[in-house]
Amino acid sequence: MSIQRLSDLLIDQIAAGxxxxxxxxxxxxxxxxxxxxxxxSVQVELQSGGVKQIKVSxxxxxxxxxxLALALARHxxxxxxxxxxxxxxxxxxxxxxxxxxxxxxxxxxxxxxxADDQHAWRVESDGGRTSSPEPAAAxxxxxxxxxxxYYNTPARRKFLRTENTELAHCEETFTRIGLSRxxxxxxxxxxxxxxxxxxxxxxxxxxxxxxxxxxxxxxxxLDHGTPGLRLHGLIASPSFNRSARDYQYFFVNxxxxxxxxxxxxxxxxxxxxxxxxxxxxxxxxxxxxxxxxDVNVHPTKSEVRFRDPQAVHRFVFHALQNTLAQSRxxxxxxxxxxxxxxxxVAMFAASDSAGFAGTYARQQPMQLTARHPTALYExxxxxxxxxxxxxxxxxxxxxxLGFALAQLSGVYILAQNQAGLVIVxxxxxxxxxxxxxxxxxxxxSEIPTQTLLIPATLRASRLELAVVEENAPxxxxxxxxxxxxxxxxxxxxxxxxxxxxxxxIDLARDVLREIGEFGASxxxxxxxxxxxxxxxxxxxxxxxRALTLPEMNALLREMEATDRSGQCxxxxxxxxxxxxxxxxxxxxxxx
Ligand code: ADP
Ligand code: MG
Numbered sequence: 221m222s223i224q225r226l227s228d229l230l231i232d233q234i235a236a237g238x239x240x241x242x243x244x245x246x247x248x249x250x251x252x253x254x255x256x257x258x259x260x261s262v263q264v265e266l267q268s269g270g271v272k273q274i275k276v277s278x279x280x281x282x283x284x285x286x287x288l289a290l291a292l293a294r295h296x297x298x299x300x301x302x303x304x305x306x307x308x309x310x311x312x313x314x315x316x317x318x319x320x321x322x323x324x325x326x327x328x329x330x331x332x333x334x335a336d337d338q339h340a341w342r343v344e345s346d347g348g349r350t351s352s353p354e355p356a357a358a359x360x361x362x363x364x365x366x367x368x369x370y371y372n373t374p375a376r377r378k379f380l381r382t383e384n385t386e387l388a389h390c391e392e393t394f395t396r397i398g399l400s401r402x403x404x405x406x407x408x409x410x411x412x413x414x415x416x417x418x419x420x421x422x423x424x425x426x427x428x429x430x431x432x433x434x435x436x437x438x439x440x441x442l443d444h445g446t447p448g449l450r451l452h453g454l455i456a457s458p459s460f461n462r463s464a465r466d467y468q469y470f471f472v473n474x475x476x477x478x479x480x481x482x483x484x485x486x487x488x489x490x491x492x493x494x495x496x497x498x499x500x501x502x503x504x505x506x507x508x509x510x511x512x513x514d515v516n517v518h519p520t521k522s523e524v525r526f527r528d529p530q531a532v533h534r535f536v537f538h539a540l541q542n543t544l545a546q547s548r549x550x551x552x553x554x555x556x557x558x559x560x561x562x563x564x565v566a567m568f569a570a571s572d573s574a575g576f577a578g579t580y581a582r583q584q585p586m587q588l589t590a591r592h593p594t595a596l597y598e599x600x601x602x603x604x605x606x607x608x609x610x611x612x613x614x615x616x617x618x619x620x621l622g623f624a625l626a627q628l629s630g631v632y633i634l635a636q637n638q639a640g641l642v643i644v645x646x647x648x649x650x651x652x653x654x655x656x657x658x659x660x661x662x663x664x665s666e667i668p669t670q671t672l673l674i675p676a677t678l679r680a681s682r683l684e685l686a687v688v689e690e691n692a693p694x695x696x697x698x699x700x701x702x703x704x705x706x707x708x709x710x711x712x713x714x715x716x717x718x719x720x721x722x723x724x725i726d727l728a729r730d731v732l733r734e735i736g737e738f739g740a741s742x743x744x745x746x747x748x749x750x751x752x753x754x755x756x757x758x759x760x761x762x763x764x765r766a767l768t769l770p771e772m773n774a775l776l777r778e779m780e781a782t783d784r785s786g787q788c789x790x791x792x793x794x795x796x797x798x799x800x801x802x803x804x805x806x807x808x809x810x811x
Pocket of ligand 2: 249252253312313314316318319
């Protein structure tokens with residue numbers, strides 16, 4: 221094919237692929253335009269999850285008649301005019317491509333009345349052709365109506381999921397915008413039914429309305445500033461934590477962003493007070509001189525780049541750490557995760573003399589006299605044959621990882637093998653074993669399920685419900701059986717057999733969130749290992765869980781039988797060997 225210029229319509233449709241990947245993305249652009257126009261009240265009306273219709277009406281500045289067509293043109297914006305403007309941009313929009321992109325893939329109507337006009341004007345656009353303005357009746361402000369999104373881009377339309385899923389994403393967008401601007405009244409309607417009605421209210425009231433009473437009750441206020449930087453908002457005290465990263469809203473200069481650096485600073489600040497598999501909840505606003513942050517990194521503007529990332533990291537970390545520390549020193553109001561305060565040392569050494577001085581062979585009776593393997597023992601290794609413990613060990617090859625002696629600090633298993641001392645990070649090792657089990661089960665076809673004796677019910681979001689409705693086969697492959705119980709409830713009936721010890725609700729939430737965010741096929745393919753690793757982490761023995769010697773030995777035997785068990789899922793070692801000769805050196809024996 222010879223080289224040709226793309227038509228304007230095709231260019232807009234290509235851009236739309238990036239900017240408007242789903243109805244919620246179009247909604248975000250329209251809401252941002254309303255806020256940029258100074259609106260104090262914005263109404264959203266959706267039909268069929270936004271696929272059939274997204275209508276956003278505001279009472280903002282409006283657009284003059286002669287600018288209407290321009291508003292729909294690509295690279296036309298009233299918000300910046302120069303590179304200097306871009307470098308200091310304070311508005312949410314500035315690329316001038318949202319309306320053009322949306323109009324290129326929908327039946328589009330723009331009605332607007334500037335403050336000092338007698339009446340409104342309306343333009344329509346269909347497949348990229350814009351009509352000339354016609355008079356219309358409307359109050360001052362702007363209304364954008366987007367109908368049949370993707371009607372002319374069938375490939376993109378195929379990626380749309382059900383009404384409920386798309387609606388859930390639209391609600392998430394609405395929540396983000398709502399949290400960022402409590403000074404703007406917002407309503408959300410779907411298929412004629414009101415879902416949210418938010419008056420102009422205080423920030424705390426807005427958080428309560430959107431995130432619930434529980435969050436608000438646990439919230440600690442934070443306001444921390446140095447010249448040119450300010451961090452303010454609410455963080456939930458660690459007692460209110462989540463199994464998923466859902467209640468995490470971070471706004472940079474009013475724009476909701478996902479940023480690794482920030483996420484890391486926040487995780488570090490919560491490190492001491494939150495179990496590492498739980499996630500903090502927060503709504504935080506970070507205000508920084510626009511010249512010190514680049515928002516033009518991605519067409520959807522959901523990423524930013526800081527000019528001085530180290531300084532930002534330090535600032536966010538310290539602001540949070542201070543707030544958390546102050547709340548702790550106060551009325552003792554802050555419950556700390558239970559596992560952070562339990563006795564640091566739990567020794568479950570053998571009752572006889574088979575300690576470090578015991579010989580290898582003398583340990584054997586310990587294996588055999590273990591009388592009460594706990595439920596954990598069965599749970600940990602359900603489905604796999606229990607490791608056989610032979611009483612003729614002195615005649616056979618000793619197991620490489622030896623036999624357990626004790627548990628140290630609730631974290632490590634100490635064992636003795638022929639070379640000397642073996643130290644095992646029990647959580648990391650168990651997690652790896654679980655992960656490998658899940659992987660090989662899924663490779664074979666699907667993960668075996670275990671029906672729960674008592675099904676677990678949970679309050680579910682619309683997105684979670686939609687994911688369950690739409691993904692039964694994928695969930696089954698992962699070992700789950702779940703069903704919708706009502707408009708806000710789910711039941712988990714079965715969980716993956718290797719994970720039957722995990723909290724089924726936390727487990728289900730994580731899996732639903734992954735599928736909701738990435739879709740079942742990605743979760744089962746390119747994101748498979750991540751998903752399985754998250755699942756494994758739920759089931760792995762927690763720190764400070766007292767293990768009996770048979771349990772510890774069972775874990776050692778499983779490690780020996782498991783591929784790649786030398787590293788945990790995150791690449792850290794799961795065990796280490798301290799040779800007798802090293803110990804001898806430490807004690808200057810034989811010198
Ligand atoms: P951008 O927001 O990046 O400028 P858009 O394509 O979203 O680009 O919008 C183009 C222009 O249309 C905006 O710069 C603004 O002047 C005008 N506009 C869009 N929506 C509204 C609105 N709700 N109220 C007033 N003006 C609007
Ligand atoms: Mg815009």
